[in-house]
Amino acid sequence: MKKITRxxxxxxxxxSILPHPKPKVELEQxxxxxxxxxxxxxxxxxxxxxxxxxxxxLGCGSGIFAIGSALLGAKSAIGIDIDEDSINLALENASNMKAENIDFISEDVLGLENNFxxxxxxQNPPFGSQKKADKGMDLKFVKKAHDLSPDVLYSFHMASTEDFLINYFDELSFEITHIFRYSFPIPKIYDFHTKESRDVNVIVIRSTL
Structure with a gap:
């Protein structure tokens, strides 16, 4: 596999990474x-x-960040998702891309032990906006990421929660170094969607431990 340089x-x-053919609303895919x-x-x-x-x-879905990292010369890349259909799709995508040193595991992210x-x-976690029981799911992903002790974390969140997130990351002793801002298009893929597409403001927080 030739490393991408541009x-x-x-x-x-x-x-060309294939999206999930039947996204599950309860997983906010x-x-x-x-x-x-x-x-x-x-x-x-x-x-x-x-x-x-x-x-x-974490919550790799179709595997875009694991695969993209492999294409950019990562030593290894592992994607984890609770949805077996997503894992099968990610494996197919990695094979199509001829991505090397990459693996995908079907497992609940929140139940992971620090064996990595x-x-x-x-991580681009669900935000818990579809089920009240899952409210704040993105914060649970942040806590799990903290427990896994990486050098660096990139985490997607709703831009409207930025101030709260800054305090939360600080409580976990993460040092925020960068905040990237994006307009994230949400296509009409679920029955409850009334518009063909809408844009949601999101942030990606880069932090270090």
Whole structure:
């Protein structure tokens, strides 16, 4: 596998990653657009967080961050998702991309033990907006990421919760170094959606331990 050395080539490559054919509303499955994923991955690469690093992609879905990291020269990449259909899709995508040193595991992220030597974690967790019982699910992912003790964490969140998140990360002794801002398009993929597409403001917090 030839390592990608230009951002536009990365975006073109991951555009062909297949999205989930039947996303599950209870898991809030939305595909990260290639333009957002490639921008974040390229920033992470520039900050020294990918090349020759062990990458963990929590709630990996179709595997875009694990695969993208592998294409950028990660030492290893592991994607984890509770949904077996997503894992099967991620495996197919990795095979199609001829991505090396990559694996995918079907497991509940919140039940993981610290058996991973992760340098960098990427996560785009559900925000718990569909079920009251799952409210604050993204915070549970942050706590789990903390328990896994990576050097660096990249975590997606709703921009409207930024102030609360800054305090929460501080309580966990994360040091926030960067906040990336994106307009995340949500397509009409679930029955309750009334618009063909809408944009949601999200942030990605880069933090270190």
């Amino acid at each position: 951002k536009k080539h990365l975006e073109m490559k991951i555009q 939305y595909s990260t657009p290639s333009i957002i994923a490639s921008d974040l991955l390229w920033n992470a690469l520039s900050l020294g967080d990918i090349e020759d690093k062990n990458i963990l992609d 030597d992760a340098d960098t974690i990427f």
